[in-house]
Amino acid sequence: MPSYFFKKSFIGQQWLHMKNKIINKLRKIIKRERYGLHYFLKDIISRDKVVVNYWIPPQSDPEFYNFGDDLNRDLVGLISGKTVIPYTFSSISRLKKSVNYLCIGSVISQLTNERTVIWGSGVLSPELPLKHKPLKVLAVRGPLSRDYLVKNGVDCPEIYGDPALLLSKYYQPVSYKKKYKIGIIPHYTDKNNPLLDIYKKYSGVYVFDVQNYGNYKLFIDTLCSCECVISSSLHGLIISDSYGIPNTWVEFSSGILGGHFKFIDYLLSVQRSFDNFPVELTTFIPLDELQSLAGDWQPPKVDARELMSVCPFK
Missing domain, CATH: 3.40.50 (Rossmann fold)
Structure with a gap:
């Protein structure tokens, strides 16, 4: 009986909230470690693989962070038929300085490095600095992303399209x-x-x-x-x-x-x-x-064939 009243009290409710928060955080940490080990082994074993760099924040659920970002893993796997290794967990590939790809997401400013090939990614804000110039740009999400790269001295073709359109x-x-x-x-x-x-x-x-x-x-x-x-x-x-x-x-x-x-x-x-x-x-x-509100919608006018023609892992 005393434990029942404690759980119903304000202090009890706060304690339960804190307890659940700690448990959830520990679950995420354990899952992240398991996920990291899973991809570490895949990175070692897989010969036919693609390293894709997409947004997986620290302390987040590495499997289900955000549908748009997570789609990198799923779509690249569908297109390539290869094992997809998230760059975050690609310690072996990073050590070997293997090529990594930016495909879906507004991550060019934050995630590009000297071994990055960009195929369809975009820029979050023109105010963000470009930390590194990419190895190559095949396509970007849209013309504003291209303008950003050109202003930063990066060659960028006028090929546009978010790869998620291909799903x-x-x-x-x-x-x-x-x-x-x-x-x-x-x-x-x-x-x-x-x-x-x-x-x-x-x-x-x-x-x-x-x-x-x-x-x-x-x-x-x-x-x-x-x-x-x-x-x-x-x-x-x-x-x-x-x-x-x-x-x-x-x-x-x-x-x-x-x-x-x-x-x-x-x-x-x-x-x-x-x-x-x-x-x-x-x-x-x-x-x-x-x-x-969606009554005036029109299908997107984009040449998916052009985007696919420069796909690096089709």
Whole structure:
């Protein structure tokens, strides 16, 4: 009985919260160590491999950090048919100074090194310094990313496209039906926005979690069951474009690093206007109005063949 009252007390609640926080942190550390060992062994054993450099922050879940970033591992594996080694866990390849690739994500400024080949990545902000010049640039996400590289003395072809646009060519759901009128894909910085709790109550709405999504197939299967998508996540928009799902760019907050730069970079690459965007979503909008936001969507105008023609591991 005393333990019951302790758990219900304020101090007890605080203690339980702290205990759960510590347990979750330890689980992430253990998983990261196991993940690191897994790829260390693969790096040693695998002869046919591709080292891909993408964003895996320290102390994060190395397997499910963010759908857009994690997609590097899945898409490169689908395209190449090779073992994909995350650069973060590629100690052997780094020691050998093997080539590494930047493909999906706004990571050119932060992750480029002298052995990096860029195929489709972009820039987060033009204000960020370029720490290292890449070995080679094959394609970038959009013209703003190209301008950034050229201004930093890097040769960059006028070949544009986010590789995530290619996902629908490599994976299609076996079968699906339109189950939801609206899919909402918040950027991970927006996932706790109270507006989302309201929309979750509606049976015709599915709110995605880009950090806890199971696997890419489950994410895509659910996405394809939505009639339209609204997203504050760039790759929520790009993946929707890939699968031909009407979508629109919304903003729940101003908390996304880099502001609008990466979104405009992408929209320019697919020849889409960004006038009147993003739509600010700070108060509840009825579902019919929310759905109508994607009414003017047009398929992306981009030459995927050109992007694939310079793919380094096809």
